Amino acid sequence: MTDKPNYRVIGTRPVRPDGIDKVTGRAQYGADTRLPGMLRGYVLRSPHAHAKIRGIDTSKAEALPGVKAVMTAADFCAPGQTVDQLPDLSANLMAGTKALYRGHAVAAVAAITDEIARDAAALIEVNYEVLPPVLDVREAMLPGAPILHEAMRSRTPTGPGENPSNIVAHTLSAFGDADAALAECDVVVDIVTSTKMVHQGYIEPQAATATWNPDGQVVIWTCTQGSFPARQNCSQILGHPISKIKVIPTEIGGGFGGKIAVYLEPVAAVLARKTGKPVKLTMDRSDVFEGTGPTPGTSIRATLGATKDGKFKALKADMAYENGAYPGAAATYATMVAAACYDIEHVKIDAFDVVVNKPRTQDYRAPSSPAAAFAIEQLVDKAAEKLGMDPLKLRLANSSHEGSRGPMGMPFSRIGHAECVEAALDSPHYNAPLEGPNRGRGVASGFWFNVGLRSSVNVTVQPDGTVSLVEGSTDIGGTRASLAMQLAETIGVEYEDVKPAVVDTDAVGYNDVTAGSRVTFASGMAVVEAGRNLIKEMTARLATAWNVPADAISFSNGVFSTADGSKTGTFKQIAENVVGRGPGLTVSGSVNAGFLQGGGFAHHIVDVEVDPDTGKVQILRYTAVQDVGTAVHPSYVEGQLQGGAAQGIGWALNEEYYYDETGRMVNAGYLDYRIPTTLDVPMIDTILVEVPNPLHPYGVRGAGEPPIVPPLAAIANAVYRATGQRQTQLPMSPRRILETTGKLG
Amino acid sequence: MFIPAMMRSMTGGAAQVPASGATVRAVIEDLVRQHPGLAGRVVDENGVRPELFIAVGSEEIFNLDQAVAEGAEVHLLAAIAGG
Incomplete structure (x- = not known):
């Protein structure tokens, strides 16, 4: 769509370097860590959603043969500190005075086998005073609701609240005068929606293993999105210096x-310190659902106003999001x-x-x-209907653009x-007719910021002219490949001559988390910088070897040459014949x-068919469109779009934390918490829009986050067109569909 | 200066506050002079606080001593990453 440079490596689709290990089962994931003398840990979790902890008696567990250590929140306390003084970061890992959700950890055991650790945990006597839970976000905001944190006062636009409240913060974001503008609009549409808590649904449960040497050196193996932030958090929770903690990220x-x-990392470390042995902890699926961090349920009221010719003038919303047990x-x-x-x-959002x-x-x-x-x-869809406009053309007419706020x-x-x-307007999908009863087409847009943050890499020239690329960002979506490709592009070598590896926190400079769609972007920038540093250093060495000034040597398309062309050499030739004779060459x-x-930004189109008798929504066709800047490895970018869409389809149609009145999640397993399978999701077509990002040397833009944004609304809009009923609650399960179409029972 | 929603309780609810100065640092110092409740909340002894970032116009800045042109928009923004 734009004047894309003629890249040599970027835009191709090479084989990923970690592929063979993963498909042959050789890749080492979190639970695969095995060390000599390793103990197994088990975490005891609260059976109550809300309860004071009056006391914990671990004596029977400690007396069980094979048990080596038991810990509670007290083990996170600094000298002189009590459990009620622990910060939220620690208290969420191990409840001190109050269990705030079912699944909240209250104690942990290290023993010689899994079975003994589990049996010992059952012998721990926790004296609970059970309290009424509050599970709904709007109910939690009401006066008289059970209070989770007695000391918490709301942050409001006018200052802190006076009384204990479950409202962490009331944030008012306003530009212009939305109320006045709405009053003048020709078309006003509104909606009230609610969504349920859902889980990220990663396949590998959390796992962590730790050793704590007598000299205080701690080593932690874990399947984390960010080994450096994990090290920082462990340091804070354990009160232990960062310099004495090394985090080794697994696959x-x-x-x-x-x-x-x-979650498990500091617990494993404490148990390792208490026992002097390596300790491994793993979660099962119910632990993952009940003891990790899903995404919030929400309650939203929103109003959109437009002129009669389709110009959006004002948006007003009231949005309540669950933070779970601790402020967010x-x-x-x-x-x-x-x-x-x-x-x-004019925008006003409370x-x-x-x-x-x-x-x-x-x-x-x-x-x-x-x-x-x-x-x-959905508001935009309603406005399009009222205005009699094509929903895509209405979006286009009101689209954000460069320079708009x-x-x-x-x-x-x-x-x-x-x-x-x-x-999307030009796509084969949107231009194909959708025929047949109970069918509908929906569209929706989505946005995410994408971030950069901090990245570091090292590049080493090997004697055979290949290069090693050492990075510290966990590879989740194929970033070893996308970074190796950017390095190969920069230094003019073949992709296969770059050997990428993700290393531990002692072996490379600081890297922020693999999140925010940042690694191919920011670590890519670090790679380009390292590549340029490498060429500069090789040029300096070559100047000595060729006996010419460094500024008489140029580097282009992978070839060093003198100005008169009398001397030339490819990167690989120079690496072998010049660098190979000198001291080692590593740059960062x-x-x-x-x-x-x-x-x-992303835009999705979906066709659905709704079974009028069962309420089942079948996805007939799905197209994901996204601005990806420059697609470094198009297959992985397409995979990001497809994966995000698939997760969004699950969120839209089936997934929810289903609670009983006591606060117990009754579907804490994949048999009952239904993520989409290949039977539920058709082949998702992708359209990669490439608007090069001016902030990146190759125009890269993060791709991982935006594709999960549109599916919920796109499917709701499609179901509306299929049934005539607006879907304002998620998930749009068969039962919900039948409720809204009046055919339940 | 544009104030993020979460900090407007310290500017009397104002989303935009006029401030003057030749550099970003000076503009922030002027902002803090007008709204002392922001002292230490935007920058501390080590620079910009980690929960914030600053942009001039649509460009993020990393050097507090960067010059600010007359009439420029300085944005204090809440740091947010993603999943």
Whole structure:
């Protein structure tokens, strides 16, 4: 779509370097760590959603033969500190005075076998005073609701609240005068939506193994999205210096935001310190559902106003997001994404972050954005219907663009939302007729910021002219390949001559988490910097060898040459014949790419058929369009779009934390918590829009987050067209569909 | 200066505050002079606080001593990453 440079490696589809190990079962994941003398750990979790802990008696567990250590929250306390003084970061890992959700860890055991550890945990006597839980975000906001944190006061636009409240923060985000503008609009549409807590649904459960040497050196093996932040968190929780903690990242079987926070790592470390032995802890699926960090359930009321010729004038919303048991900022995030796709002059969003007796929520692919889009993109659909306009053309007419103010008031740089909508308008899917009864087509847009943050890499020239690329960012989506490709492009070698590896926290400079769609972007920038440093150093060495000034040597398309062309050599030749005779050559690249990557936009089209008798929604056809800047490895980028769409389809149609009135999740396993299978999802077509990102040397834009944003609303819009009924609650399960179509029972 | 929603309780609810200065640092110092509740909340002794970032116009800045042109928009923004 644009004048894309003629890249040699970027844009090709080579085999991923970790592929063979993964398909042959040789790749080492979190639970695969095995060390001599290793003990097994087990975590005892609260059976109650809300309960005071009056005391914990571990004596019977400690007396069981084979048990080597038992820990509680007291083991996280610094000298003189009591469990009620532990910060949330620690208290969420091990409850001290109060269990705030079912599944909240209360104690842990290390023993010589799994079975003994489990039996010992059953002997731990926890004296609970059970309290009424509050599970619904709006109910938690009401006066008289059970209070989770007696000391917590709401942060409000006018200062802290006076009384204990479950409302962590009321954030008001406003530009212009939305109330006045709405009063003048020709067309006003509104909606009230609710979504349920859902899980990231990564396949590999959390696992961590730790050793604690007598000299205080701690080593932790874990399947984390960020070994450096994990080290930082472990240091804070354990009160142990960063310099004495090394985190070794294993392969990771998915994360999607759910493996940023630490859960087992500090527990394994404490048990290793108490026993003097390596200790491994693993979660089962119910632990993952009940004891890690899903994404919030929400309750949103929103109103959109437009002129009769289809110009959006005002958006007003009230958004309440569950934070789970401890304060977070999910609703505050929502204020920054809700209106991002459109250029709207008057916006007012009241956002409420609320604690409830559920697991502390964490990020999940474009956190907070899908639920906001579920409301806003249905409003756009309703407005299009009222205006009698094509929903895509209405979006295009109101699209954000370079220079228009984004949701935080700052002007957008070069972005590609309009190009995505145009591509959707031109797509074979949108132009194909959809015929037959009970069928409907829906569309929706989505946004995520994408970030840069900090990355570091090392590059070493090997004697045979290949190069080693050492990075510290967990590879979840194929970043070893995408970074190796950028290095190969920069230094003019074949992709196969770059050997990438992800190493531990002692072996490379600082790297932030693999999140925010940042690694191919920011670590890519570090790779390009390292590549340029490498060429500079090789040029200096070559100047000595060729006996010419360094500035008389140029490097282009992988070839060093003198100005007169009398001497030339490829990268590989120079690496073998010149660098190979001298001292070793390692260079590094380190960047702080900041928070602004330039926004990522997506647009999805979906056709559905709704069975009028069973309420089942069948996805007939799905197309995901996205501005990806430059697709470094198009197959992996397409995979990101397809994966995000598939997760969004699950969120839209089936997934939810289903609670009973006591706060017990009754579907804490994949038999009952239904993520989509290949039978539920058709082949998802992709259209890669490439609007090069001016902030990256190769125009890269993060691709992983935006594709989960549109599906919820796109499917709801399609179901509306199939049934005539608006779907305002998720999931759109068969039961929900039949309820709304009046055919239940 | 544009103030993020989560910090407006310290600017009396104002989303935009006029501030002057030749550099980003000076503009922030002027902002803090007007709203002392922001002292230590935007920058501390080590630079910009980690929960924030700063942009001039649509460009993120990494050096507080960067010059600011007359009439420029300085944005304080909440740091957010993703999943």
